[in-house]
Amino acid sequence: MKRFALTALILVLAFAVLVPFLWTLSTSFKPLTEVDKSPPEWFSPHMSLKPYSDMFFYLPFSTYTLNSLIVASSSTLVTLCAGSLAAFAFSRFTFAGKRAFLVIFLLSQMLPGASVIIPLFQLLKSVGLYDTHAGLILVHSAVLLPFVIWLLYGFFQGIPREVEDAALIDGCSRMMALRRVILPLALPGIGATALFAFLGSWNEFFFALILTSSDATKTIPVGIGLFIGEYNDIWNQMAASAVLFSIPPLLLFALMRKTFVKGLAAGAVK
């Protein structure tokens, strides 16, 4: 009986929590004439995929999608390269200032976006990187780096040193050991970190909003964020774009949930 009540409670809560998203989902299939129906209805016989195709027709969403893909995948690559080198240094060397460096990275994780945006804007503008993919990729990589280092550091720590020592005895150099031994073993962890970095850049709004201005560089969140408020009349297309945009994060999360949660939790309870 108690078990049944708790299960029912969980189901009710799960529905309650999902209402905003489900309501957006429902809206995204409705024709414009039924979007503003009062009283609101969850289902309508006229639901179709039309808002999804309209959205690509009326708004430059294919360009936005391409921009988002370019920026997110490049930022992931750049931040993983820089991050794995740093995480390797932290997990395998003792050196003067190690703790101080760790604290610096810990602190930059709380990056106050509003306090750095004006100089970044000026800097990118003066070197011609404002409103370019490259500029946004640099900024996103830098923003994501601290958390990437922390995640990778944890995963590298989990690889026994003996494996690496054996490689060193067999005549590998340190860098060879990193490439041939540590990286393959850390691959699942690196995969989870890559997922995190990709999502971080994919979802990022603030820097993308201020550091881009033309449709040729705007990412999807900027597109959605700016349309909200300005195009109040096409709610169904807005909802469709929000749903479409959420599919990659939801899929990736469904696939990698266990690894990701484990990595986070390890840092939390230590």
Added chain:
Amino acid sequence: MKKSTPYLLLTPALVFTAFILVYPLGQNFINSLREVSMVKGTGGWVGAANYIRVFRDPLFLLSFRNTLVYALAGTLLALCFGLGLALLLNMKLGRITTFASFVFAIPWVLSPVVAGFAWKWVLNDNFGIHNYWLSLAGIVKAGTSWLGDPHTALFCVILARVWQFYPFAMVMFLAGLQAIPLEQYEAAAVDGASMIRKFFHITLPNLRSVASVLLVLGVIWSFNDFNMVFVMTRGGPMNSSMVLPVLVREYSFVYFDMGKGSALSMITFLLLVALSSLYIRILAERDAS
């Protein structure tokens, strides 16, 4: 192995940190002491004039108060809700738990822009589903404009923020709950302690370190958060939901007064430094124990 190797390995990461943090903060400080306008270009040194202009602006005090409310209320509510769900998931009810731990986490992986949009749409005065339900229940009259009313706008944004942040708290609390040694509960059961006693004397004290980390991180992140307010209200109506990060953008990129914007962002940064030092102290205490 050369002594310089670890430093070489750190170099790329440090260059990025300099680019995103050290240089901008330094430059920001310089900007805050000058007249910098996007229209007129960089002018002369003005001393503390930009800061004085910020402090004299009634909007600054209002935004500061809103930011505090947003950060504190949002984080506390998210922590309570996250803890409740973590307790529920920790009861090990079989399959439903796996399903629920996925569904409960969904708001977390959505972009803040999508979250803001979804909430704005749900709360819409005429066609929103919440209003419809609430009016059916007779709590409000139909057509109540939650986001258009200066008294409720900030509250709505906080609600959306809680929605995005509670899953993180839930995951962390769940990990914390699972790390509590079972012997403690067994010993209490031998002593005949009630459920409630066990909760207050074993569960809560064991979650203290997780909770304090979450509280400080949550407050810092919300303090920095620009997205939710910008997407849902842009700080309105009548600036009733204006927060500091949105105000920085307003000064700098709407009124093109980057000197004033820089001064405000320096002030925001100093407030954050105070919060961060609290965080480091908590971490140090945790490591020591």
